[in-house]
Every structure is written in structure tokens, then in C-alpha cells.
Amino acid sequence: MDKSRRRLLQGGVAVAGTATFAAGYSAPLEKMAHGLSGSSGEKPAHPIYGDAPAPEYRVDLATGDIEMNPDQRMAFTICYGCTTQCGVRVRIENATDRVLNVRGNPYHPLSSDAHLPETAPVREALRCVSGFDHNGQENRSTACARGNAMIAQIDSPHRVLNVLKRVGPRGAGEWRTVPFERAIEEICEGGDLFGEGPVDGLRAINDYETPLDPDAPELGPKTNQLLVMEATDYGRSALLKRFAFNAFGTRNYGHHGSYCGLAFRMGSGAVMNDLDSNAHTKPDFENADFALFIGTAPSQAGNPFKRQGRLIADARAKGLDYVVVDPALNASVVNPAQGANWVPVRPGTDSALAMALIRWLLENDGYAADFLSLPSQRAADAANEAGHTNAAHLVIVEDGHPAQGRFLRKSHLGLAEPEAEDDGPIVLAGGTPTPADSADRGDLFARTAIALPDGGKIAVASSLTLLREAALEHTLADYAAECGIPEDRIVEIARRFKAGGRRAVVDCHGGMMSATGFHAAYGIQVLNLLAGSMNHKGGSAHGGGSFNGFGNGPRYDLATFPEMRKPQGVFLSRSKFPYEKSSEYNRRVAAGENPYPARAPWRKLAPPVLTEHLASALDGYPYPIKAVIGVMANPLYGQAGLQELIGDRMADPSRLGLYVAIDGFINETNRYADYIFPDSVMYEVWGFTGAWSGTLTKTTTACWPVIEPRQVKTADGDPVGMESFLIAVAKRLNLAGFGAGAIPAADGGLLNLDRAEDFFLRAAANVAFTGDTLPAASDDDIALSGIGRLMPRIQETLPPEERGPVTHLYSRGGRFQNFAKAYDGELLGNRWTRTLCLYNEDVATAIDSETGRRHRGVPEFRRAELSDGTPMRDLFPEDDWPLLAFSFKSNIFNSYAAGLDRLRMIKPYNPVLIHTADARRAGIAHGDTLEIESPGGRAIGIALVGEGVMRGALGIEHGFGHSELGATRHLIDGEPHGGNPWIGAGVNLNALGFADPTRRVAGTWLEPISGASVRQGLPVRIRKLEDVAA
Amino acid sequence: MDLARRLFMTQAARVTAGAAFVPLAQVAQAGINDQPPRRGGDPTKRYAMLIDLRRCIGCQACTVSCHIENEAPLGKFRTIVSQYEVENEETGALAQFMLPRLCNHCDNPPCVPVCPVQATFQREDGIVVVDADRCVGCAYCVQACPYDARFVNPRTQVADKCTFCAHRLEAGLLPACVESCVGGARIIGDINDPESQIARMIDEYHDELMVLQPDKNTAPHIFYLGMDERFVDRPEARPGLWDVRDSDGAELGYEYAEH
Missing domain, CATH: 3.40.228.10 (Dimethylsulfoxide Reductase, domain 2)
Structure with a gap:
């Protein structure tokens, strides 16, 4: 073979599948050496088909007639194999309630090529994914590897099935089973729960009247000492937020977004x-x-x-x-x-x-240029364009002007009242200042001074000019050198x-x-x-958005209720609140000090971020907390550097009095919990999810317990889980919004919220009655969509007129706008109509609490900096930390998939990507074991050396390197639980994160404006590790 | 790393539709003469699969759905997608190459004649199957298959392989791998039916289809569209890294390896 041909396959990266086909060899060879012995194995169910289950139904390929297999059922629901949350069809064996496999829901735009109209009968949906008339392959509806493998979660040996209370110190890995009702009582009433001294229960924290800090009333009431966190909205966040914000009245809720995207x-x-x-x-x-x-x-x-x-x-x-x-x-x-x-x-x-x-x-x-010069929606409509930008809008650039950074508005020219609804921006139209909403076109490039009614002048520049100026600050060669x-x-x-x-x-x-x-x-x-x-x-x-069932809907108001609390005060993460309005700022100004930097970043533009919540709370700034309720949340695995920064503090009851986790599995964060309540896992839960952006049609996916939840039940017979936990706590503390009279109906009545379905079935009614009410499902639809077991609950919970449309919704797995609405000629069917920003006024007028400087309103080139503005490379120079580590998402794994055997067998771990030149310099060869060290941690991995990675970069696929989810052995009631070391294989990039050394309040390295966890570009160095004994 | 792991990669050659169907019977004449008669299945059909590599995203949905549907043992596969890093010889550009692999349901299957008990046989519809009642688990067929598409199932102790999900085809349904193929790369069908999607695609892409290891004269019936012609020679791929180490660097090995 000549050299060039060989180069063709030089990588042979074989992230999947190299060993596997060939792995069949060794045992048979051995057997042959011993001669034929006949087959002594387990006899498969069928001599040719093996142990494959009987098909779920049969389709006559001539007529398309369908004959169902009475031993199985199909149901449409949501996959939680990742945050995409596809609508899927689940195949269930009736006798065992076991999920046999998962495919796409043909009504669903995330799973199907061209999804079926909602009105198509379920029989048609089953036919269209079959071999009949080539439909099933010409227009597929699929489920991915992870989605398929995830069914193993349901009956996983690592699943938590009972309510657990820790035995011994927090994080020690020893638990005992306690009854649900007793755990609720302990959590609410507190006391000496662990033999470590008194613990405040939720009742003591539930003080919505008394300020946390009388010297800083802006921080809000004492209820803010409860932090509620979850992984992401798996369709039931509405209930969790109802509890946190509106029943308990805490400001502090966070999810994984700040360490995701x-x-x-x-x-x-x-x-x-x-x-x-x-x-x-x-x-x-x-x-x-x-x-x-x-x-x-x-x-x-x-x-x-x-x-x-x-x-x-x-x-x-x-x-x-x-x-x-x-x-x-x-x-x-x-x-x-x-x-x-x-x-x-x-x-x-x-x-x-x-x-x-x-x-x-x-x-x-x-x-x-033609599009960009359209300064308003009116102008865009006149030009048959969809949408408009602020490219021509004039920005006040006058140094020191109180409105510097804001748009020049009509009121500045005496054409409107300040802040009035019509106080819109101004453009230059052919050089003449003109209100944007009355100009057909605006001048794209302008930097000038405009005469004001009082005779003065004000310096302005168009948004596009400011963008161009920012872009022209560096040459293409400079940019090229920076990004490589x-x-x-x-x-x-x-x-x-x-x-x-x-x-x-x-x-x-x-x-x-x-x-x-x-x-x-x-x-x-x-x-x-x-x-x-x-x-x-x-x-x-942008996409079609979703139908909101949790709002003030056509049938029920699920957004408000009598005596509803409103969260008040400052988030632990100090987001959405200008530092300049804080008591701290005022005190420092009054004392004649420079108020900057604040003790820790206040990010006016950012949403509440879990990346700051936990570390700040444990450090007591802006205030300490007393309790955490975490639902499937795992920030200690997901946020770069957090484990190292706060692991010990999480374990310290004097910093955090009470930590209650609700989760189907023990993870790297809830291992520090005081109590773990088992939760339903996918296919066992209620909920509604939307579709991600870019899905062109309006979509709401529904799920309900299509199989019986496996975990323990409450004394009332409901599965223990997030819903039953929140309802029990709220009722015990007598919080509004749960229990009797909690849900206002459209007819003026008040209904009870005692079980999960009281909430979710009413949300279903809202979705089904939004706009044109859905028709009723037919008996055949009901029979073919596996919702037989749902019908009694619908009948118990909803009035007769709602049952038909709600049944229709569940028989299709949600509500979906027709595929035909995706486009409108050359335009998209669903469009974004706000003014699109080349210049963002909110950004431009927000002040960085670390430096006291304004942010820039247009995008600009930035180099990595630490919290106080010190360039990262000043503290961690390239000579010491020659590589920049990055992580990338796996197409197979996710952050909670490590326990799934069928994924581990394809991808047992994640080799570390290193460029050939970098490997050579470090004396590392393909397949070598190496140590990666960062300013905050170290990890051991195996080098995958090649050209398929940027020189100077080190790549780590995300989802590996766990210490929990089954990797570590716990003791539950004295019995071992977990302890499979293969589950922990590989490297987690987040172990290489670090505490930002320039911060005064503990925090990991975070992006300055958003507070997002920095995981792309962590400075690291590598060395070859000599053989380690097994 | 044994040789089998390193050199499992295969050859592929450009075959025209003509070469795929007409001459193969002749080319493989010697082999076919050794084949026992086909039995069972619908004699009017000839099932085959076309894999459009342009559409394969390497997601392994096929791998996992097949594994679940057919209750394969952990670490054994009836189908899998191998993934490689390849370099364009002219431009130096790098790309991923995804190669879904499964039993080729050859017209001249080398696995069939070697079976001492005639447990492995070809049906009239072209599907190569194993009769578990007859199989003694000798693994001659495992050795004979040039595509590494077979294994001896440690639970049943018989030869195990892809059946094109014959039980599903007979119910008018699609094989698990096809039904779950996210990119729509796998197309199954009856090539004797000119209206079938696969027959239409074979017609349309007549000159572009390739099969693996045509020189073995097996007349494979998995056709690849978008296959790189330079794969004709057996390529040398650097082995994948399969053996796991723990967080201290101590070797754990492959979890599902046979011991």
C-alpha cells in the first residue's frame, strides 16, 4: 500500500465500534481448539428470530390494515434522553409493564421528517411508520441511540426507589430508608435530625414578612434562604416554580443553563x-x-x-x-x-x-444593505420584508451625556414625551434626522452631531457605524492570529x-x-x-414556539391563585439587579469610597445563575441560606471547578443546614444531601415541553405515566417524587397554591391540587382549548395510543366537556401545528418581529460591577479575562499552561448517561484529543496514559493523538469521568448500592475548572457578562503517566 | 491489540448495478455451486439494504435499537457504525467517515457452506439466517465471514447475526435499524420489486454504489452510496482505544470483554 493511501485512514479514531465486531473471535476460537461440544446455551424463544419480542402490530402490505398485538401497547410521550425532549412512541409489554423499545412519534416535528397532521387518526400514524407503501422509510420518525438506551434507567439497579436519610456525616455514602411521611415531617419541622444539633426546618425558614437583613432591605424576606434548583425543565418546572416562587415565596431558583449554553x-x-x-x-x-x-x-x-x-x-x-x-x-x-x-x-x-x-x-x-436600512416594522412591511433591525438607529455617543449609550429618541428632539409609548428612535434619512417609524429607509452609516431644540448639539452614530468601528479596531491578520x-x-x-x-x-x-x-x-x-x-x-x-398550558389559560388559571406570594429581593447570584441600587453601593458611596469593585459580581443583564447561587450562598454573600431543594440537579458535575471549590462546604452542616434532593439516582451533587426522595424517571412522569428554537411549527409535547412508576408510594398511594413531595410540604406548611381551593377555573370555581394530575391534566385542558379546540379522540384512537390507563384519571379530574379534547391531545402525544405552516412563500411561517439589534441599548448602559465601566453595545473582540479584568494569560501564562482545554458534547453520552450499559458498550470512555505536534512535544504517544493538570485540578486520561483537533487545544468529550450514578458504592440500609468502576471511566473537563483567584467571594471562573461557567479554553498542561499498576 | 481488532476494516469497490446483479452470479459461480439449496422465505423477493453514507450521522441509533430489539448480549453487535478520521489526499482536508456494518446477506455467503450441521442457511428471499435449534456453536461461520458480522452468543451458545429483522419484515414493519435511522441512511427493500425505494435508488445511483470486499466474490447485498472509492484496498486504520483506565490510571479493560 502506498503512502498516500495509508494517510487516508491515518486517524482510525474509531470512536465507536472498532473492537466490537471482531470481539466475537476469541471465545469461539478457544472453543474450536477443544473440539465441537454442541450448544449448551439457553434456548432462544424462536430458532430463527431468537429472543426478539413479537412485533407490536402487523400491517397487511396490500391493504394497509393493521392488527394490533394484544400483549403490547404503544404510547406517545416525551424522551428525556437529553434536553432535546423529542416526542416518542414507546412500546410496552402489558404483562410486565416493561418498555420494549422507543421510536419517534410521527406527529412530532422533532422526530419526523414531515410530521403528520394532529387530526390524522392514530391508526394512520401507526401505518405511516410501517413498511406499507414505503412510508416508513421515506418519512421516518426515529429515536436516537441515547433515547433507546435510556429505557434502562427505569429498571436500573442503581436507581433510588425509597426515601433515604443520611446516616453519619454528609457525603459519607451511608443511608437508611425512612417513610415518606416521616421525612416530610422532619424536613418541615426541623430539630436535631442528625444528632449534630438543631436544624431549621422549612417551617422556620418560611418567613415571608421579615427581611433577611434590615440594613439591606432590597435583599428581600427570609424565605429567600431556601434555594430551589433543578437540572432543566423536563416539562414540570411550572409546578416547582409555583412552589418556590409563589407558595413558599423564595427568590432563589436556578437550573443548569448557566453551565450549559x-x-x-x-x-x-x-x-x-x-x-x-x-x-x-x-x-x-x-x-x-x-x-x-x-x-x-x-x-x-x-x-x-x-x-x-x-x-x-x-x-x-x-x-x-x-x-x-x-x-x-x-x-x-x-x-x-x-x-x-x-x-x-x-x-x-x-x-x-x-x-x-x-x-x-x-x-x-x-x-x-436594503434590508438593514429598513428602520421599523412599518417600513419592513411596506417593503415586503420580514423583520427589521436597528442598523440605522442613532446612538448617543456624546461623552458624559446622561443618555450616553442610549438611542437618540424623539423626545430628545421634542417630538414626543420622554418614556412615552411612541418615544421611538431617530434615524438619518438622506442626512435628515427622522423618526424611525416614519422613515422608509435610514442612512446606514452616520457619525455626526445633531442639533437639539435647545440649540445645543449632541454627538450620535448609527448602530452599523459603531459595529464597523468595533470590527475595524483590529486587522484581519490580527484576528487570524488570535483565533488560529x-x-x-x-x-x-x-x-x-x-x-x-x-x-x-x-x-x-x-x-x-x-x-x-x-x-x-x-x-x-x-x-x-x-x-x-x-x-x-x-x-x-426562531421557530413556532409552543402552546402554554401553565398560564392563565382558557379553562384554568395555573399562573396565579388566591394569596399567591411574589418572589422579592435580590437573587443569590445578584442577577437582573444593578449593583448601583444596592445598599452596599450606597454605603460605600456615602463613605466616600470607590464603590467598585463590588464584593462579587452583580450582573444586571444576566438571568439568575446557578453558577453563582451555590458558591455565593455557602460564602454568605449577599446572604447565607439555610436549605436547598434540588431536583435532578447536578452542578458539582456540570460546572467547571465547582466540586473543588465547594465540595467541602456542601458537606458542612454549619454552612448549609438542610439539603433535600429529589432524584432517581445518586449523583455528584446529591451525594451531599440529607434526604433523597426517589423520583419518577422518564415515561413515568407528567409534563409538557416545548420544542427548541428553529423548530418551524408550534409544538407542545405531553407526557404522562405511560408505565407505573417503580419507586415507593406515599401513604395516599401516589408515587413518591417531585410532585408528591411539593404537595405534601406545601400542605403541611399550609402554603397557598396547593391543596384545597388552589386552582381557579374559568367558571370562577376553585379546585384542589392534591395530586400531580390535578395540575397537569388541567394544563392539558388549557392546551387543548387554546385557539381552535381540539376535536374529541375516537375510540380507535384511544385503543391504539395506550391511553386506556389514563382514561379513569381524566374522568375523575376533568368535567365531561374537556375529556374529549384532552384525550385527543394525549392520544397524539401533544399538540402540533400543521407542517404546512412552516413556510409562507419566501419567508418563514413563524417570524420574529422585534427590532433586531446590531447595537443593544441594555448592554451598552449596564455597568460592569467589577470595573465600574460600561459594557459595549456592539459585539467586540475580547480576550479571556478573569473576574477583575486581569487577562487570564497574565496569571496563567502559556509557558506554564501551554494548552487550552475544551469540552464538546457527545453524540452518544450526556451528563447522566454513564449508568447505561448499552452506551458504555459502544463508548466505554472518552479518550482525550491531542494534536500530534502537542503530543510529540510532551513525549506522549497515541494510547498513552496522561495526566492533565490545570490551575484547579487534575485528571488522568488516555491520549487520542491525531490531526483532528486544533493545535494547542485539548479536547474532552462531555459525559464521562463520573464518580457517582453507580460508580461509587453506597450503603443503603447496610446493603451495597452501586460500585461499578466502569461507570466512572473517562475524564470530566469540569474537574479541570478552577476558582477564580481574583474574586473576593468564592466563585469559579465565569464569563463576565452572563455568569456562564467557562469551559472552553481552560489553561492546562499535560505529562505522560508511567504505567500504573492495576 | 490483536490483529483482528486492527484489521477489521474492509475493502470496498465500485460496482455498477449491472455488476451487482448480473455478473455476480457468474463471478461467484464456483462458490455458488458449493451453496446448499435455499429454503424458506418468499421466493419472489430478494431483500437487500442500501446505505446512503451521505445521510449517516454516526449516531448509533441503529446499533442500540438493534441491540435492544434482538436482545443481543452486552458487547456483541449485529450491527454497528464504525467511525474513522480520514484525510482527503488532494486537499489534506480531514473528515469523519462513518461506516454502518452488518451482515451482507451475500448471494454467495461463505458462512453457509462451512456449517457442519446446516444450521446457517440462506432463505429464498436472500436473508441469511441461523437455526438455533441446529447450531452447535462451532463458530466456523464466524471465522468464514469476511465482514466480521457474526459472533457466538455467550448466552445461547449459538451463532448470532443480523436477520434483517425478518420477524418484523414479515409483520409488514421495518427492521429496528431502519426504523430508527435518524439520518434516513438505511433503506431496506425487495430489489425484485421495481417500485420499491431501494430498487428505484439502485436505478438512480446505478454507477455510484459500492459493496465491501467484492474480490471475495461473496456478492454482498448491502450497497453503499457515497462510499469513498479509495477504500478499495484494505486500509490500515490505527486501532481505536478501547481499554478503560480508572481515575488513577489503573487499567480496567473493556467491561464486556469475554474472560
Whole structure:
């Protein structure tokens, strides 16, 4: 074989599957050596079909007639195999209540190519995924590897099935079973629960009237000493938030977003003019002419994982031209796709690439000038355009002016009352200051002084001018040097993006979780505005949103209730609150001190972030807490550096009095809990989820317990879990919003909330009655969709007129807008109509509490800094820490999948990606065991050496390196539980995170604007580890 | 790392539709003469699979769904997707290469004649199956298969392999791997039916389809679309890294290895 041919397969990375087919060899060979012995194994159920279960139904391929297998049932529900939360169809064996397998729900847009209309009979849905008329393969509805493997959670030997109370010190791994009712009593009433002295129960903390700190009343009431955290909204956050915010009245709730994708989400939110909920977009893959993926990798990862994987596969087959910028070669770039290119980038430097692309496009006529000059929705409508931007809006740039950084508005020119509804921005139209809403076009580039009615002048510049100035601060060569992408490569990407015109689209996601992630994501998303591709077919799509069942709906008000509390005060994370309004700031100003820096960052723009909540609370700033309720939350695994920073403090009852976890499994965080309540796992729970952005049609997915929850029941016969826990606690503490008279109905009555279904079935009624009420399900629909066991509960809970539409909803697994509504000619059917921002006024007027300086309103190039503004490389120079570690999502694993045998057998662990040159320098060969060290931790891994990773970067696939989920042995009632070391195989990048040495209040390294955990670009060094004895 | 692990990768060659169907019978004449008569299955059908590699995203949904559907033992696979890092010789560009693998349901299956008890046989519809009642677990067929598509199931002690989910095809349903294929890469069907999707695609991509190891004259019936022609020679792939170490670096090995 000649050399060039050999190079073809030099990687042989074989992240999956190399050993496996061949692994069949060894035993049979051995057997042959001993001669034929005949088969002495277990006899399979069928000589040819083996132990495969009988098909769930049969389809006559001539007629399409369906004959169901009476021993099995199908049900439509939600998969929790990842946060995509696809709608799936679950196949269940009736006799055992065992889930046999999982496929896609053909009504569901996340699972299907073209999803079925909601009105199609269930029989048709089952037929369309069969072999009849080629339907099942020409329009598939699938479930991925992880979704399939996840069914093993249900009967996992590592599952927690009883209410556990710790024995001995917190975190020691010893538990005993206690009755649900007694645990509730202890948690509510407190006392000397662990023989370690008195513990405040929730009743003592439930003081909504007394301020936490009389000297700082802005911090809110004592109820804020309860922190409620969860992993993410698996469809039932509405009930948890109802308890936390409105029944108990704590301000402090957090989820995993701040260590997931928050920096991306906020950068998007800045562009979308939506920093309240951080809306974002995804490409319309089907119609794009050029797609650029930066720090996101469709089919490797991303939300929605499966939908994006399917769409990129289809687009590739049709010849889509696309580029994937990522420190690692990933599953997005496959060999048969000639138009697909991988461009390696240095971790955490994406803002340089973004600004380089912006610069080139602005200097090379590569932007949609006609679209950008539309200054209002009125002008856009007149021009038959979808959406408009603030490119031409004028920003006050007058130094020292009280409104510096704000838009010049009509009121400044005497054309409206300040703050009035019509006090809109001003543009220059042909050089003349004109209200944006009365100009057809605005001048895109302007920097001038405008005469004011009082005779003065004020310096202004257009948003696009400010963006261009930011982009021009560095040359393309400088940007190229920063991000490690050659200048000619950047220009080539820019040219292709320009050539894509209105069908060029860029996307980014988790790769933005760097120290400069906000500005990187902001800059990248601004490219979609320059292309004018937002809301366009083949462009960037916000998507159809969802039907909200938990609001003040047509049948029930699930958002408010009598005597409802409203959360008050400052979040533990000091988010959404300007430091300048705090008592601390005022005291320091009054004392003549420089108020900056604050003791710890206050982030006016950021949502409440779990990345700050826990560490700050344990450090007592801005106030200490007394109790944590965690639902499936695992920040100590998920946040870089958190375990090292707060592990010991979590174990210290004097810093945290009470920690109650609700979870089906013991994880790296709840191992410190005082109590663990078992929870339902997927297919056992109630809930409603929406679809991720970019899903073009309106979608709400429903789930209900399609199998009986396996864990212990309460004395009332309900499964122990989040719902029964919250209801029991609220009733014992007599909190409003739960128990008797808690749910206002549309007819004015008040209904009880005593069981999970009291809440979720009424949410179902709201969804079913939104807009055009759903029709009633037919008897055949009911029979074929496995909802027989749900019917008695619907009948007990809902009035007759609601039962038919609600049954229809559950028989389809949710409510789904018709596929045909995805497009409206050249535009997307569902569009984003707010003013899109090249310049964000909220960002520009927020002050960094660490430096006292304003943030910049346009995206800019940033280098990684620590909390106080010290460049990261000043403290951790390249000479000492030559590599930058990054993590990437696994296409197989997630953060809670390690316990699944069927995934571990494909991917037993995650070798560490190292570039050939870096490996050579460190004396490390492919397959060597190495130690990775960072300023905050160390980890041991196996080197996967090759060219498929950026030089100077070190890649770690996420989801491995667990110490729990079954890896460590616990004792429950004296019996061992868990202890399989293979579950803990591999490396977790977050073990390499570190405490930010420039902080005064304990915190890990966080992105300055969002508070997102920094996991892209951690400074590390490596060394070869000599053989370690087994 | 044994040789089998290192060199499992296969050859592929460009075959035209003509080469795939007409001449194979002749090319493989010698082999076919050794084949026992086919039995069972619908003689009017010839099942085959086309895998559109442009659409394969390497997600292993097929691997896991097959494993669950057919209750394969942990660490044994009837199908799997191998993933490689490959370099374009002209441009130097790197890409991933995903190769779904399974039994090729050959027209001239080398596994069949070697079976001393005729447990392994080919049905009239082309599906190669194992009769567990007859199989003695000698593993001659495991040795004979050039695609490493068989294993001896440690639980049943008989040869185990892909059946195209014959039990599902007979119920008018799709095989587990096809039904769950996220990218829509796997297309199963009856190539004797000109209206079938697979027959239409074979017609459309006539000149682009390839099979693995055509020189073995096995007349495989898994057709790959988007296969890189340079895979004709047996490539040398560096082994994957399978042996696990614990957090201190001590070796744990592969969890599901046979001991």
C-alpha cells in the first residue's frame, strides 16, 4: 500500500465500534481448539428470530390494515434522553409493564421528517411508520441511540426507589430508608435530625414578612434562604416554580443553563432584543445555500440534536455547502459531503473570528444593505420584508451625556414625551434626522452631531457605524492570529457566506461557553442580520414556539391563585439587579469610597445563575441560606471547578443546614444531601415541553405515566417524587397554591391540587382549548395510543366537556401545528418581529460591577479575562499552561448517561484529543496514559493523538469521568448500592475548572457578562503517566 | 491489540448495478455451486439494504435499537457504525467517515457452506439466517465471514447475526435499524420489486454504489452510496482505544470483554 493511501485512514479514531465486531473471535476460537461440544446455551424463544419480542402490530402490505398485538401497547410521550425532549412512541409489554423499545412519534416535528397532521387518526400514524407503501422509510420518525438506551434507567439497579436519610456525616455514602411521611415531617419541622444539633426546618425558614437583613432591605424576606434548583425543565418546572416562587415565596431558583449554553443564549438574546428570555434561532437547514456552524455541530450535538442531525443529513445529500468551525473534527463533517469543511479554531477565541467576518463583509459589500436600512416594522412591511433591525438607529455617543449609550429618541428632539409609548428612535434619512417609524429607509452609516431644540448639539452614530468601528479596531491578520484560523481561510468563509446571500445562515451554541462567550455569540449572531437571513426561508429561524398550558389559560388559571406570594429581593447570584441600587453601593458611596469593585459580581443583564447561587450562598454573600431543594440537579458535575471549590462546604452542616434532593439516582451533587426522595424517571412522569428554537411549527409535547412508576408510594398511594413531595410540604406548611381551593377555573370555581394530575391534566385542558379546540379522540384512537390507563384519571379530574379534547391531545402525544405552516412563500411561517439589534441599548448602559465601566453595545473582540479584568494569560501564562482545554458534547453520552450499559458498550470512555505536534512535544504517544493538570485540578486520561483537533487545544468529550450514578458504592440500609468502576471511566473537563483567584467571594471562573461557567479554553498542561499498576 | 481488532476494516469497490446483479452470479459461480439449496422465505423477493453514507450521522441509533430489539448480549453487535478520521489526499482536508456494518446477506455467503450441521442457511428471499435449534456453536461461520458480522452468543451458545429483522419484515414493519435511522441512511427493500425505494435508488445511483470486499466474490447485498472509492484496498486504520483506565490510571479493560 502506498503512502498516500495509508494517510487516508491515518486517524482510525474509531470512536465507536472498532473492537466490537471482531470481539466475537476469541471465545469461539478457544472453543474450536477443544473440539465441537454442541450448544449448551439457553434456548432462544424462536430458532430463527431468537429472543426478539413479537412485533407490536402487523400491517397487511396490500391493504394497509393493521392488527394490533394484544400483549403490547404503544404510547406517545416525551424522551428525556437529553434536553432535546423529542416526542416518542414507546412500546410496552402489558404483562410486565416493561418498555420494549422507543421510536419517534410521527406527529412530532422533532422526530419526523414531515410530521403528520394532529387530526390524522392514530391508526394512520401507526401505518405511516410501517413498511406499507414505503412510508416508513421515506418519512421516518426515529429515536436516537441515547433515547433507546435510556429505557434502562427505569429498571436500573442503581436507581433510588425509597426515601433515604443520611446516616453519619454528609457525603459519607451511608443511608437508611425512612417513610415518606416521616421525612416530610422532619424536613418541615426541623430539630436535631442528625444528632449534630438543631436544624431549621422549612417551617422556620418560611418567613415571608421579615427581611433577611434590615440594613439591606432590597435583599428581600427570609424565605429567600431556601434555594430551589433543578437540572432543566423536563416539562414540570411550572409546578416547582409555583412552589418556590409563589407558595413558599423564595427568590432563589436556578437550573443548569448557566453551565450549559448561557453565554450563547445571552449573545443571541442581545441580537433578538430579548435579554429577558434570551430567545435564539437555528438555521432553516432545508433551504439554506450556505451554513456556517461555529462551536456547534449538527449531528454531533446541539439542540435539538436529532432534528438537526436529520436535517443536516438531508441537506448534505442535496449538496448543502457548509463549514464547521470547531476545535475538534466532529460528526458534522463526513467524508462523502464534498461541500463540507472543518476549520479548526483555538478554543475561546471565537469573538476574533466573528469580528473578522463582520469586518470583511462590511468592507466587501457583503451585507444586505436594503434590508438593514429598513428602520421599523412599518417600513419592513411596506417593503415586503420580514423583520427589521436597528442598523440605522442613532446612538448617543456624546461623552458624559446622561443618555450616553442610549438611542437618540424623539423626545430628545421634542417630538414626543420622554418614556412615552411612541418615544421611538431617530434615524438619518438622506442626512435628515427622522423618526424611525416614519422613515422608509435610514442612512446606514452616520457619525455626526445633531442639533437639539435647545440649540445645543449632541454627538450620535448609527448602530452599523459603531459595529464597523468595533470590527475595524483590529486587522484581519490580527484576528487570524488570535483565533488560529489563517487569514485566507477566514476570507474564504466570508466569501462563501456572502455568496449565500439571503440564504446564508450562521449558528453557534455550546462552543460559546468561554470567557468571551457573550461577545462571541453576539458577533456571530449579528452575521445573520448582515446577511438579512433572519425570518427568511433558508435563513435563521426562531421557530413556532409552543402552546402554554401553565398560564392563565382558557379553562384554568395555573399562573396565579388566591394569596399567591411574589418572589422579592435580590437573587443569590445578584442577577437582573444593578449593583448601583444596592445598599452596599450606597454605603460605600456615602463613605466616600470607590464603590467598585463590588464584593462579587452583580450582573444586571444576566438571568439568575446557578453558577453563582451555590458558591455565593455557602460564602454568605449577599446572604447565607439555610436549605436547598434540588431536583435532578447536578452542578458539582456540570460546572467547571465547582466540586473543588465547594465540595467541602456542601458537606458542612454549619454552612448549609438542610439539603433535600429529589432524584432517581445518586449523583455528584446529591451525594451531599440529607434526604433523597426517589423520583419518577422518564415515561413515568407528567409534563409538557416545548420544542427548541428553529423548530418551524408550534409544538407542545405531553407526557404522562405511560408505565407505573417503580419507586415507593406515599401513604395516599401516589408515587413518591417531585410532585408528591411539593404537595405534601406545601400542605403541611399550609402554603397557598396547593391543596384545597388552589386552582381557579374559568367558571370562577376553585379546585384542589392534591395530586400531580390535578395540575397537569388541567394544563392539558388549557392546551387543548387554546385557539381552535381540539376535536374529541375516537375510540380507535384511544385503543391504539395506550391511553386506556389514563382514561379513569381524566374522568375523575376533568368535567365531561374537556375529556374529549384532552384525550385527543394525549392520544397524539401533544399538540402540533400543521407542517404546512412552516413556510409562507419566501419567508418563514413563524417570524420574529422585534427590532433586531446590531447595537443593544441594555448592554451598552449596564455597568460592569467589577470595573465600574460600561459594557459595549456592539459585539467586540475580547480576550479571556478573569473576574477583575486581569487577562487570564497574565496569571496563567502559556509557558506554564501551554494548552487550552475544551469540552464538546457527545453524540452518544450526556451528563447522566454513564449508568447505561448499552452506551458504555459502544463508548466505554472518552479518550482525550491531542494534536500530534502537542503530543510529540510532551513525549506522549497515541494510547498513552496522561495526566492533565490545570490551575484547579487534575485528571488522568488516555491520549487520542491525531490531526483532528486544533493545535494547542485539548479536547474532552462531555459525559464521562463520573464518580457517582453507580460508580461509587453506597450503603443503603447496610446493603451495597452501586460500585461499578466502569461507570466512572473517562475524564470530566469540569474537574479541570478552577476558582477564580481574583474574586473576593468564592466563585469559579465565569464569563463576565452572563455568569456562564467557562469551559472552553481552560489553561492546562499535560505529562505522560508511567504505567500504573492495576 | 490483536490483529483482528486492527484489521477489521474492509475493502470496498465500485460496482455498477449491472455488476451487482448480473455478473455476480457468474463471478461467484464456483462458490455458488458449493451453496446448499435455499429454503424458506418468499421466493419472489430478494431483500437487500442500501446505505446512503451521505445521510449517516454516526449516531448509533441503529446499533442500540438493534441491540435492544434482538436482545443481543452486552458487547456483541449485529450491527454497528464504525467511525474513522480520514484525510482527503488532494486537499489534506480531514473528515469523519462513518461506516454502518452488518451482515451482507451475500448471494454467495461463505458462512453457509462451512456449517457442519446446516444450521446457517440462506432463505429464498436472500436473508441469511441461523437455526438455533441446529447450531452447535462451532463458530466456523464466524471465522468464514469476511465482514466480521457474526459472533457466538455467550448466552445461547449459538451463532448470532443480523436477520434483517425478518420477524418484523414479515409483520409488514421495518427492521429496528431502519426504523430508527435518524439520518434516513438505511433503506431496506425487495430489489425484485421495481417500485420499491431501494430498487428505484439502485436505478438512480446505478454507477455510484459500492459493496465491501467484492474480490471475495461473496456478492454482498448491502450497497453503499457515497462510499469513498479509495477504500478499495484494505486500509490500515490505527486501532481505536478501547481499554478503560480508572481515575488513577489503573487499567480496567473493556467491561464486556469475554474472560
